[in-house]
Amino acid sequence: MPLSEPNVERYLEENPAFLQKFVVQHLSETDIRELYEHWFQAHGRKLSNEKERKRSRTEEEGRLQPKSSVTDNKLLIPSLSAPPKNVKFSNTRTTLDVPTEDSGDEAMDITPTIKRQQILSRQFRKTISREGAPILKPYRREFCLSDAMSHSTSFSDDLINIRSLLPTNLQLPGEPGEEPSARRRSREEWRKLNEPELMMELVRDIAQDLDLVSLCFKILLNVGILTNGDRCSLFLMIGSGDQKFLVSKLFDVTESSQLADMYEHKPIRIPYGKGIVGYVAESGETVNIPDAYQDDRFNKAIDMQTGFRTKSILCMPVKNSKGETVGVAQVINKKDEEGPFTKNDEKIFERYLTFCGIGIANALLFQSSVIMYKRSDSLVLLAHYIFEEQRDMNTLLRRVLKKGCEMFGCTGCRILLMENKEGKGMLQETESCSLYQKVPDSFESCFEVYTGTDVKNPETGDEYEFQKIQTPQDSLANYIAQTLKTVNAIPGENIEGLGGTISEDKIGADREIRSILAMPILTDTRQVLGVVEILNKKGEERFDRNDESLFEAFTLFCGLGIYNVVNFERLLKANSAQKVVLEILSYHASASKDEVSIIERKEIPSAGELNILSYDFGDHTLDRDQTVLATVRMFMDLDLVNKFRIDHQALIRWSITVRKNYRDVMYHNWRHGFNVAQMMFAMLTSGQMANQFTDLETLALLVGSLCHDIDHRGTTNQFQALSNSPLANLYSTSFMEYHHFNHFQTISNVDGNNIFKSMREAEYKQLMEMIKQVILATDLAMYFRQKANFKKLCETGETDWTEPDNKALLRSMMITGCDLSAITKPWEVQRMVAEKIASEFFNQGDIERDKYGKAPMYMMDRSKRDELPKMQVDFIDNICMELYESLEKANPLFRPLLDGCLANRRNWLNQVERRTSFADISSANVTLTHSSVTTRDSDDETDHMGPTHNLQALQNQPEEECSAVEG
16 A cells, blocks of 8 residues: 555554554653644643642642642652652552651652653553543544443543533542542541531532542442441442333442442443342332342342352432432441341431432433533534545445444444445436435445454454445345334344344344344435444443434434435536536537638738728628638737737637537527627727737737627527526526636637637636626626716716726726627618517517416517517617717727717617518518628528527527527
């Protein structure tokens, strides 16, 4: 495997034991402290105030013994290679046996400079953390739900935030603290106190301890003192309803027991209502048995295993403030006495357990809050995995399944993914919407992670074993996919509808199954993506209801992760398909070598010969190839070829490609784009506007004019929204204008078409932004927003047109003037163009009425076609006149445009007065159209196809193609 950062990171995640070993061997104390602080800062947590905790413990200790002057000294501890005789290590602090006046040889806490070996040495790791893991570690201990009630849990990492919210004298789980037995009075000293004093001291002893193990340990020590019992046990109630049972939190605690040993206690599970403890829990009664062997409820097998002789038993329920039983306390054998427990023992025992019940309830409540915090923390980390890894299903599920094993304290986690009916992958889309089909007895793949005792080859040193199985056979998963039920079971249990009991064969697993919790992964429509299974709860017979609750959230996150990866894979495939389509289109839509050769062999006429310097230019005098030659001439006369080092052949190929990418619609075709570019060329040359703009702006204006309507569909932006075309879904506004710009970029990036390849990157980006602004300005909605400001600037007569914002506004108004310039042309040209525009609009109106049942706008209603002259007058009055008046004020050389507009207004008014019909206008255009067509190549006749032919073409196009933009 190549040595790269992702590979190293993956190896370390899969082998945390190696990372810990490396830290122990190679990091100094300073390195670890810096790593510790950096970890908390990166996770947004605050370091706890060690001094405040130390002060709190010192004050608590001060009530039990006099202070020593040695306590506040900072002592340096020699190297571990030669440890002093009286040095001990406890938690993350070092203690030195310093004789004091009252404590004899008791150890005093100090704050030393600790060596690396002292912090991480294996020999005192248990005292560093009660569960065998150092508190100071680069990897945080993950939440294990099995620790929730029946097991002890180290919460030290997560309590650093919680600590700041609580009184400083509380003892929290996992925090450095003292052994409860370290500075306690002996039984003889306790018995010197009278009963009220003794009860008060023992209550105070447990009042501020929220560590459930430490609290229960203190309770049992104190119960032994109060009753003079030999050994004590405490059982806590777990579950609810018919799922209740009791778990021994601590068992057989004696006067000589040590707290550190209690954290290694393996819980004993007792059925609710069974045995002496179960009976007391169920009945809520106190049981005082003088001779245990005479009671049928007593289990003699424990004595036989331990060799201990149980004589008398005092067993009593522990209740909370609501009177509910939360546990059972049990005392065995009076110490140094033969007699049974007395009524007075029962009385004292009951009084003390009243306070104990409150303390246990508080500790359980606190523990539950920390568990919820850890759940949330784990789910946040799981969400991080999901949204961080969306490229590869194997990598995602490897991380998610590992996290599942850690979260639930189990040794196996599996995800089975569904296969669609066609067998072409996990997910299937229906025709109506994207749904995930539930397919019985068919899974595409199964991803598994095993850890702990379920790792097949532990000699490899890998903590986790990951594998993928194709077409897995899992009867239980099929059952869950069909019934959508959650299954929580152990081997041998019969599941109705499954057709047998839970076993390895039913699950299709190659490991021993001791317990299983399985749930379907569902979409919001309750369709099945797959099934998640967690196997073999550590230290427990089966998964509990808390596991089920968290498992539901875990399954939801798994579904999100799978959905994201699948959608990402679909996106990649769609992008690949798009690239293939673009390659095909670029091949067929780009200029061929023969087409380029034909143009290259022709001489490029001058601008005068082509008449492209005139505002009265009409394209009907040029054939298709001549329009390309005229385009090249524009670039040459504006000196853009030299200034931007444009390759001559590339310019010809690009010009032909632009021509080919205009559709053969009635009006918004290549000749319209060419006419707009010619008018822009005339403004820049005859109107002398090239002197007003930079070379880059001039290039942007000419290119934007040529491409402003490329791939136009012959319909407006409003039609795009009405037909819900892909373009309307792709862009939020100015649908076709954005499409024109993006299409221009696409064809310009094709090999051989890039006329901008010699430009610097910054220059190219600036050019693209200006071309985008030019094309977007052809949306009349943009013109209406800007015309008032432009008119105001033009009327002042003192506007600085070199100011960037003013210059950008001027460019926008110029391209709008070019786009509408047909209204300024000689009457014969204007009349022919008006017929084409009207025919295109009428085609759209017909489609709106026939296909979508919508009454078309007035200007697009074919039944109103004889009102075309009036429509043209309204168009000039409401849009064109104000625009050309402002342009003429900005530059008097634009006066011919205003004059042409006024002349055509008079002509259209004359047609209104004469009540000229649309048919009459079409007939008048026949002569001009026929004479112009005969001068062109035969393939150009599509530029003038009649209204009926064009409507048929539009109706035969796919919906997304017949939905067009811009009027």
